Amino acid sequence: MCLLFRLYFLARRMHLSWVKSALVLWRNIMIKVGIAGITGYTGEELIRCLYQHPKVKISSLYARIEKPIHFSSIAPRFNKKIDLMCEPLNAEHMGDNCDIVFLALPHTVSMEFVPFLLKKGKRVIDLSADYRIPKDSYELWYKHEHTDSENLTQAVYGLPEINREKIKGAKLLSNPGCYPTSIILGLAPISKLISQCLIEPIIDSKSGTSGAGKKAEASFLFTEVDENLRCYKANEHQHIPEIEHFLSYEAGANIKVHFSPHLLPVRRGIMSTIYLNHESFSSIENIQKMYNDFYKNEPFVRVRPLGKFPEILDVAETNYCDIGIKFARGMLIIVSVIDNLLKGASGQAVQNMNIMCGFDEKEGLF
Ligand SMILES: NC(=O)c1ccc[n+]([C@@H]2O[C@H](COP(=O)([O-])OP(=O)(O)OC[C@H]3O[C@@H](n4cnc5c(N)ncnc54)[C@H](OP(=O)(O)O)[C@@H]3O)[C@@H](O)[C@H]2O)c1
Structure with a gap:
């Protein structure tokens, strides 16, 4: 199975269509996946x-x-x-039993597993921040030494809308952070304009409590969060270097942002409201067209008609990013x-796994 798996990816990389066809049968064989961190929120969502x-x-x-225990005693809902x-x-157990391993673990913990799994020839999808940004940025913002520089430089950032081709060949996939996903997707269509006009977007994001x-x-107790709204890490959140790094990557030039997150008393969902003040945005129909064109073939991004804003409940429990834009009183x-x-x-x-394996990108997702 492992050999077939490697052959298939080799064929894809070399554009060998005859090998690809010969392996069509293989594509109908199930790939074995392992999930680490299944007691956490993202681990459970992966299982679903x-x-x-x-x-x-x-x-x-x-x-x-x-020691091993039956999964249903940890999560009775899957009984x-x-x-x-x-x-x-x-x-070692992961290496012996899986083709692909999802690591839904905290940062610093993922990098304890990645080197071994890659050496065993496994593909890894890491949900933590361990492989997203360069070593110096990581050590500065996460205040922890990075012990796997070698694989850090090989990791592929898993935001399909800006990196799909690289994702296809990834061995180590670094899954983006939640705030960066909403913000980079919100700005990617106009990233070049932002860098050319030297604009520094101001971003106000609000996240449900499962984000943490x-x-x-104590700060996440029901009594502290319910009927409350709290700003935290204003303009010094650890997702800032990730947002700036990949927006700059998309624009081909440096972009600086100002970002303040807030804790919203809902279970899940993020809304990022982004403000850009520049005269070049007054041609709002052109900007809307840039968004429509950029995302026209994207299965999981929906652009609203001009002037209509999406809400969290429009995307809760789905894999969509919904985006709306408006120009008012000099501000985009x-x-x-x-x-x-x-x-x-x-x-x-x-x-990302679907893209890496050549499956339909929407498989398993709503
Ligand atoms: N939540 C989100 O919206 C979100 C979005 C994007 C990315 N992420 C990232 O995804 C990863 C998982 O997030 P999550 O929200 O699922 O976190 P979580 O609910 O806190 O779950 C973390 C998981 O890791 C385990 N764990 C914690 N400390 C560990 C350690 N020192 N050694 C081994 N295992 C440990 C936990 O096990 P125990 O049950 O034993 O503590 C749990 O299974 C994090 O890196 C997070 O930054 C989260």
């Missing part, structure tokens, strides 16, 4: 997407436990659906919404 995926088989589940033991986190993971922290305003656990994490990870 992959469980209904027709081309993959969930072969192994991993959690921070001492009678998934009959699997959950294993302790163990790179299952943390036992862009609203971009996603479900942080799907397009902002697990849904996008499955979309």
Whole structure:
């Protein structure tokens, strides 16, 4: 299976259509996926997407436990659906039992597993921030030494709308952060204009509480979050270098942003409202056309008619990013919404897996 898997990707890279056809049969064989971090929010979402995926088989589940226990005793909602033991986190076990491993683990933990899995010839999709940005930026913003520089330089950033071709050949896929997904998609169609006009977008984002993971922290208690709205890490959030790095990559020139996140008392969803003040945006019909053209073939981005803004409930529980733009009183305003656990994490990870494996990009996703 592993050999076929490698042959297939080699054929894709070399554009060998005869080998590709010879391997058509293989494409109907299920790929074995493992998921690490299944007690967390994104781990559970991965299971929900992959469980209904027709081309993959969930072969192994991993959690921070001492010895194997039945998965349904950790997650009763999957009882009678998934009959699997959950294993302790163990790179060798992952290497022996999976073709692709999803790491839904905190940053700094993922890089403990990646080097071994890649050496074993496995493909890895990492949801953490460990392989998204260059080493110096990572160490500055995440305040932790990066111990896997070699693989960091090989990792492919998994935002399909700007990086699809590279994703096809990725061995290590670095899945984007949730805020960066909503913001980069909100700005990508006009990134060149932004850099040419030296504009620094001002971004106000609001996220549901699942964006912070299952943390036992006082600031995330129901009584602290419910009926409240809180700004945090104003213009110093660790997602800033990721947003700037990949917007600049798309524009081909440096872009600087100002970004302040807020904690919204909903379970899931992100709304990013982006302000750009420049006379070049007054031709709003042209700007709208740039958005429509940029995303016309994208399966998971929907652009609203001019002047109509999307809402979080339009995308909650889906893998869509919805975008609306408007020009008012000298200001271009862009609203971009996603479900942080799907397009902002697990849904996008499955979309990336589909691209890496040559499946229909929409498979397993709503
Ligand atoms: N939540 C989002 O919206 C979102 C969006 C994009 C990216 N991400 C990224 O995706 C990753 C997972 O996020 P999440 O929201 O699912 O987090 P989460 O709900 O906090 O779950 C984290 C998972 O990692 C395990 N874990 C925690 N510390 C560990 C350690 N030191 N060693 C081994 N395992 C450990 C947890 O196990 P225990 O149950 O034992 O603690 C849990 O299974 C993070 O890197 C996060 O930044 C999250």
